[in-house]
Amino acid sequence: MIPFFPKEGCAMSFKTSRREFLSAGIMLPVAGAASKFDLLQSPDKPDPKLPKSPIKLEHRTLGNTGLKVTSVGFGCMITSDPSVIERAADIGINYFDTARGYQHGNNERMVGAALGAKRKNVILSTKSAADNKAGLLQDLDTSLSELKTDYVDIWYLHSKDTPAAIHDDMIEAQQIARQQGKIRFAGMSTHALPKLSPWTVDKKAFDVVLTIYNFTVDPKLEEAIATVAKTGTGVVAMKIMAGGPHARRPDQPLNPIMEREGAMLSALKWVLHRPNISTTIPSMTDMDQLDENLRAMSEKFSPIDDKILAAHLDRIAPVYCRFCGECDGACKKGLQVADTLRILTYADGYGQFALARERFNELPLRHATSRCAACTECTVKCPHGVRVSERITRAQELFA
Amino acid sequence: MKLFCWLVASLLLSIAAQAQNYLDCHFVPGWEQSGSKRQYTPDNLFDYRDGAAEGYLVFSFARMQGIDCKSGAITLSIDVSDMTDADSAYGMFAANRDPSQPIAKIGMGAQLLPQSLLFAKGKYFVEIVETDGSTNSNQTAALQAFAAKIEPLLEGRTTPPEELSWFPTENQVSARLVPESVLGLKILKRGYVAKYTQGQAFIVVEQSSESAAEVMNKLRARFEGLTPLLLGDEAFQVKAPYLDGVCVFRKGKVIAGYTNLSDAAEAAAQAAKLLVRIP
Numbered sequence: 070m071i072p073f074f075p076k077e078g079c080a081m082s083f084k085t086s087r088r089e090f091l092s093a094g095i096m097l098p099v100a101g102a103a104s105k106f107d108l109l110q111s112p113d114k115p116d117p118k119l120p121k122s123p124i125k126l127e128h129r130t131l132g133n134t135g136l137k138v139t140s141v142g143f144g145c146m147i148t149s150d151p152s153v154i155e156r157a158a159d160i161g162i163n164y165f166d167t168a169r170g171y172q173h174g175n176n177e178r179m180v181g182a183a184l185g186a187k188r189k190n191v192i193l194s195t196k197s198a199a200d201n202k203a204g205l206l207q208d209l210d211t212s213l214s215e216l217k218t219d220y221v222d223i224w225y226l227h228s229k230d231t232p233a234a235i236h237d238d239m240i241e242a243q244q245i246a247r248q249q250g251k252i253r254f255a256g257m258s259t260h261a262l263p264k265l266s267p268w269t270v271d272k273k274a275f276d277v278v279l280t281i282y283n284f285t286v287d288p289k290l291e292e293a294i295a296t297v298a299k300t301g302t303g304v305v306a307m308k309i310m311a312g313g314p315h316a317r318r319p320d321q322p323l324n325p326i327m328e329r330e331g332a333m334l335s336a337l338k339w340v341l342h343r344p345n346i347s348t349t350i351p352s353m354t355d356m357d358q359l360d361e362n363l364r365a366m367s368e369k370f371s372p373i374d375d376k377i378l379a380a381h382l383d384r385i386a387p388v389y390c391r392f393c394g395e396c397d398g399a400c401k402k403g404l405q406v407a408d409t410l411r412i413l414t415y416a417d418g419y420g421q422f423a424l425a426r427e428r429f430n431e432l433p434l435r436h437a438t439s440r441c442a443a444c445t446e447c448t449v450k451c452p453h454g455v456r457v458s459e460r461i462t463r464a465q466e467l468f469a
Numbered sequence: 470m471k472l473f474c475w476l477v478a479s480l481l482l483s484i485a486a487q488a489q490n491y492l493d494c495h496f497v498p499g500w501e502q503s504g505s506k507r508q509y510t511p512d513n514l515f516d517y518r519d520g521a522a523e524g525y526l527v528f529s530f531a532r533m534q535g536i537d538c539k540s541g542a543i544t545l546s547i548d549v550s551d552m553t554d555a556d557s558a559y560g561m562f563a564a565n566r567d568p569s570q571p572i573a574k575i576g577m578g579a580q581l582l583p584q585s586l587l588f589a590k591g592k593y594f595v596e597i598v599e600t601d602g603s604t605n606s607n608q609t610a611a612l613q614a615f616a617a618k619i620e621p622l623l624e625g626r627t628t629p630p631e632e633l634s635w636f637p638t639e640n641q642v643s644a645r646l647v648p649e650s651v652l653g654l655k656i657l658k659r660g661y662v663a664k665y666t667q668g669q670a671f672i673v674v675e676q677s678s679e680s681a682a683e684v685m686n687k688l689r690a691r692f693e694g695l696t697p698l699l700l701g702d703e704a705f706q707v708k709a710p711y712l713d714g715v716c717v718f719r720k721g722k723v724i725a726g727y728t729n730l731s732d733a734a735e736a737a738a739q740a741a742k743l744l745v746r747i748p
Contacts, residue, residue, distance in 0.1 A: 147523050149564075149662075150653035152711035170521045173565040173587070198519060228519035258520070307520070352523065355650035411512060427531075 125367035132303030144350035151183030168196035196227035298345035335374035342370035429468035437469035494538035496618035560646030562589035568643035586612035591625010706733035
């Protein structure tokens with residue numbers, strides 16, 4: 070059973086461009102667009118226990134588990150103050166995710182303390198990265214102790230990206246845990262679902278799959294998600310902000326722009342309007358993020374959201390190095406183009422100027438001395454439209 | 470002149486080489502390297518730490534170098550992370566240590582458990598962890614032996630961030646750096662939180678008195694029903710959802726206070742004790 074069906078008009082070919090991929094949202098009705106920016110401009114509003122404006126919670130069925138989860142869940146990984154989790158649970162968010170390995174167990178401890186008596190009202194998942202049965206079961210017992218609960222609803226094998234990384238005794242550990250009543254459902258988290266989906270479908274070992282998914286991903290991932298969802302596997306989406314405030318990876322240099330213009334909400338709404346996704350686990354560190362994310366359950370993905378996200382893709386195209394390797398060795402001056410662009414991203418994308426300068430100075434000296442202006446024509450032609458010489462020049466201006 | 474340049478270059482190379490030599494399994498007799506050394510940066514730490522990588526990135530992670538050492542059936546994984554500055558390194562340590570366990574004196578602080586040793590020194594955060602899946606072995610001797618060799622090779626501060634010393638120590642359970650959104654409030658961008666058997670205290674140091682005053686204005690707008698207080702340069706107390714009894718004051722560019730106490734007056738009383746400890 071597919072847990073969530075797209076609205077009529079949302080269906081689209083998987084072979085579309087990224088821009089077209091986003092533009093599917095234009096076919097959806099506009100809802101709340103007039104008030105969108107008014108709401109975004111009041112981040113310092115009073116913070117009562119419950120929001121003054123009514124929050125519409127949207128629940129979806131998590132595949133064949135039958136669990137009714139709020140479409141916006143809560144990724145607890147970097148939450149440092151338990152009050153945010155408490156408030157989310159009071160409001161009605163009912164899916165919370167953590168992992169044994171987060172902060173050497175402190176995250177589970179904090180989540181357990183924050184949920185307290187509310188634990189019985191929520192769906193709780195954790196993960197173990199252990200690679201054998203004994204280690205997994207030991208981790209589970211520790212997780213239950215730290216989370217102050219007798220069971221977790223979903224227990225994931227943590228970050229498995231190839232079938233070879235999943236051994237039979239790991240699946241056996243999940244089965245044992247289920248028989249013992251320590252878990253309700255078995256899951257797997259992955260960043261490479263296209264590699265795993267055929268194996269997952271064949272193995273029928275998992276009730277839930279937790280996968281990376283956002284508006285910048287390759288359409289192949291859509292196919293993989295559809296494949297597992299057709300078998301009744303529940304699909305939970307993570308990394309939905311595509312380089313939100315915490316995913317500071319150089320291949321996701323969207324953070325400052327997205328945070329400033331409220332595009333985080335658009336990114337979340339984009340995921341929620343796509344088919345086959347039951348719930349999401351955005352990271353949240355404060356009440357403002359929580360309030361903003363809650364809106365994704367009551368506001369439709371609109372043409373305005375589509376424009377915001379498309380603008381981000383367009384805006385980053387001239388600077389967004391995809392590390393495809395096409396430029397390797399292309400600079401006749403011997404400059405390491407991709408490395409230089411990556412380093413520049415540290416400064417421009419993440420505000421880590423000192424780190425960027427340090428890295429730049431580790432490059433061969435020619436990166437500081439060979440100026441693009443000395444060449445009559447740039448021999449590096451980025452197939453994705455990155456303005457290479459302009460970016461290299463900026464790196465030299467900043468760091469050389 | 471050439472000789473001088475050669476000497477300088479040699480010195481720099483020597484320093485660089487020393488910096489890279491804090492990972493060696495032969496530091497402790499009986500241990501051998503297993504596999505090759507590893508190195509991670511913000512762009513690929515995810516490959517090693519999975520989702521936990523985010524926990525490093527929020528503490529200004531710059532790079533990690535690591536090695537696996539094997540002795541018989543036991544494998545110790547040693548990872549040294551450059552967290553850009555000492556405050557972030559200590560913050561990373563405090564976020565990862567078990568607050569119910571004591572802090573040992575290695576570098577700025579350490580935690581020794583039967584299968585793991587964490588410590589921070591200067592801008593470095595060091596993790597030495599048994600990784601073979603054994604659940605009951607005690608490796609404290611080996612962990613301490615490796616730490617004793619590695620710690621002197623890492624340059625930098627051996628004292629925790631000064632702000633932590635401002636917190637009263639009586640009944641303190643833990644103290645840590647919160648890299649963003651102190652108390653779950655975005656306007657308190659980065660600061661320190663100390664938990665007590667009752668309630669918690671916080672300290673946020675702004676760039677200037679003016680910017681701190683602006684933050685105070687935003688805080689006042691956020692809480693309903695607050696009562697102004699004569700404490701520091703400005704202060705208020707309030708009973709608030711999730712934070713219970715709250716008192717917030719400003720002293721120059723420092724915003725601090727107490728929360729999660731039974732009532733606001735109690736928070737104010739504790740805040741007054743904190744105020745006098747802030748220089």
